[in-house]
Every structure is written in structure tokens, then in C-alpha cells.
Amino acid sequence: MPKSVLLNNVDHKNLRVITRRGAEFGDNQMLTPTFPSEFRDVQACYPIVFRKTTDGLGFEPVALFGFQEGENLFLKDGRWDALYLPMLVERQPFQIGISGDELMVHIDLDSPRVSDADGLAVFKEHGGNSEFLEQSTSLLGAIHQGLQGSPAFLAALLEHELLESFVLDVELDDGSQNRLVGFYTINEDRLAALGGDAIARLHLAGLLQPIYLAIASLSNFRALIERKNALHA
Template sequence: MTKPVLLNNIDHKDLRVITRRGADLGDERAFAPTFPDEFRSLQAHYPIVFRKADDGTFEPIALFGFENDENLFLEGQEWQATTVPLLVERLPFLIGQNGDELTVHIDLDNPRVSTTEGEPVFLAHGGVSPYLDHVNAMLLAIHEGMRSNAAFTDALARNELLEGFALDITLDDGSQHRLGGFYTVNEERLAQLPAAAIDSLHKAGFLGPIYFQIASMSNFRSLIERKNCRHAAGR
């Protein structure tokens, strides 16, 4: 359950947000949505793949694990990567819109919301805290970034660059796992695109994210190693 409300410095003057990581705070998740402008920073750590929605559209996500509610980057209160996807880091805040104006909402039922622990949302005299300034910047980046997803994935689909893949994993203990239902960019098709199509992708700013996504697939090796280490530790 969520309880998003419009943030204000009267009703929420005493609110704090717990910024440490932890399964008790909702970080035990297997993936997070992302967007092309974020690929550069995420591809150093996570596999970036695409999932297909019921309406046939595609959405890029950063993978953290191979099973539901499995985050192989989470160790106690530590997230073992220097970059946390913005759609995770911004919690418990959400973007609202009133006409053309963007508004900030907060989910009061989120376990990160507190009055005794964490970063203050507002200053004692009612002003915006440095932490909330940071949140506002994140939410704006998310808003602008997520708006680019439709054009980006439409361009990939139009050029027939997306292909489904399955990953069969055998762990050190002999157990087998299969990851399927996701899509990636087909490098061979990309290399065979005519110059006009490549130029169109370049002018739209999509070539960089395409190559970052392809490069991110090498992170499956380290993700499998994280899975092996967790199995070896009996977790």
C-alpha cells in the first residue's frame, strides 16, 4: 500500500527520510526502471535490459538479481555499487503534476519516512533542506529522462534492434537457473543498419545509450559471481 500526499512544509515540517539501505526499507528488489540518460552511469555495475509491457511497449530496467525480490548488491545496510538508480534513490518521493507545474509528493506509508531518524525534509524555519534540494534535482532528472523512453524504445523497435534472450545459469553448487522474458539490442542488426538510420539515431542522441546498453550485458558475469558468493555463504 502507498499513501502519496502533496508535500508541504506545514503538515510535514517534522518529517525525516531514512537514507541508509536495507531490506527492511524496501531495497530487496530485483530491478528498477531506468532511462537512456542514466545508462552511462548504470552500465558500470548493472545489466541493462528491456522488458515488454502488456501493451507491447518496451521499458529499460537495471537488473539486481535473478529472482523476485533478490538484490545481489544489497549486503545488510550497504548497497555494493557506487551508483544507485534514481528510481530507487528518490524514494519515498514521487512526481506529481498540476497542469504544467510539477509537484513533489511523498509516500507516508513508505518505511523510509520517519520523524526521529534520517535527513530532515524541511529546515526548522520552514525552508527547504539541502536534502530536499537534492531530491528535487533527482525528480526533475527522472521526469525528463522517463519522457525520453518512448521515443528511444520506439526507435529501437522501428529499426528491429530488440531481440529476446534467455540466460541459462549453472552455479558453482550445481544448481541451475534460467532468466528469460527480457530483450537486448542485437549488435549484428545494429552493424547492418544503413547510414541514414545510424545518422537518425545519432541525431536523436540514442547511439550512446545503445552502446552503453550493449556494454552493460557484460555485467551478467559479475552478477552470477555475486549469486555464487551468496549461495556459498548460505544466504
């Protein structure tokens, strides 16, 4: 369980954060949640699909890094081998806390990224915020704002019955079989069948663009399969 505490420059004056990438830092994840305002950047590198939330009552968009639990095909030699790093990965080990209307920065002290000796300093020597912490705080603010757009987007997808489950069967060059199940994507036929009024409402609400970005992102499955082939070669 994460040990999330409110960050402060007294108790945590010597904390540092390791920004290298690798399985030893918890990066061996097959996906991360994302949100509509991030789709433009995410779709350049990763397939965007949807999964049911843990309570089973709703859906959330995710960026895929692999085909099975614990597989991240973008980890390579201590770095993330892609032009864009999704925000909810980049922000680790920091978390968003809310007190009234104010956003607070929390940190997971059990994260393998947290150190007293290695990585970037969180605070300056005399207690001020480091540039790294300022950047991380701005990132958390962007995440918080971006997540606010998800409910309306997902509600529109469900209203127009645009989500459908899919199964992806992949045969690798070595003959091994892989199957991706449990995810959903946008039904392009249903989208094309929507009337002009519905399309106009989606456009005016700013929801049409992320729909098409999510669809376009599926072309990244080809590159993901090639990464899997290279791993097995």
C-alpha cells in the first residue's frame, strides 16, 4: 500500500526523487490512465483503449504499454523509449491532495523513487521549492484539470453507445500466440451512423476531437506488436 503523506519542507527537507526509468522503480506496468486533453500527445505513441473502473460502474481511458500484466515494452536501458511520457507516469511519486478548494502535493514515501541520497532534490538547501518540485506541482495541476474533462467525455460515449468490447489476437514472428482481452474501443460504425445534430453537439462540447484521436491511436498497435517481436527475437 502506498504511504501517501502531505509534502512539507521540514519532515522532507532531504528527500530526493529518482527520475530514471525501469522495472525496479515500478515502471513495469502495461498501462496508465489518461484523459481527453492528453489524447493528442498520447496517441502519437500509444494505443488508447478503455477499461471498466475498479467498481465496475464506469469506464476510463488508458494508454497501453504492453499486452499483459507487468509488461512495459517502452522500457529500455534505464529510459523510456518514446517521445512522450504520459502525465500519470511522469508525476510519480507525487500525488494530488485536495483540501477544500486547494490542491495539495502529497508524496508516496514507500515509492522506490524516493531517496535521501539519489535523484533530484525536492527542496532547496534552505527550504524553498526546487525547480523539480515546481515542475511536478505544475504537472499535478494539469492532471487535475485534465481529469475534470473525463466524466463528460465518457458520459457522451455511453449515451451514444459508442463503446464496444474487443479481443486482439496477436501471433508473433516466433509463432507464439498472445491475446488482449478485457478492453473496449470506439465503434466506428456507430459513430458514422450518428445524426448531424448529435455530431454537432459533440463538436460544440469539444468531445469529437478526442473521439477521433482515440480511434487514430489504434494504429499504434502495429508498433506495439513490433516491440513485442523485437523482445522475443
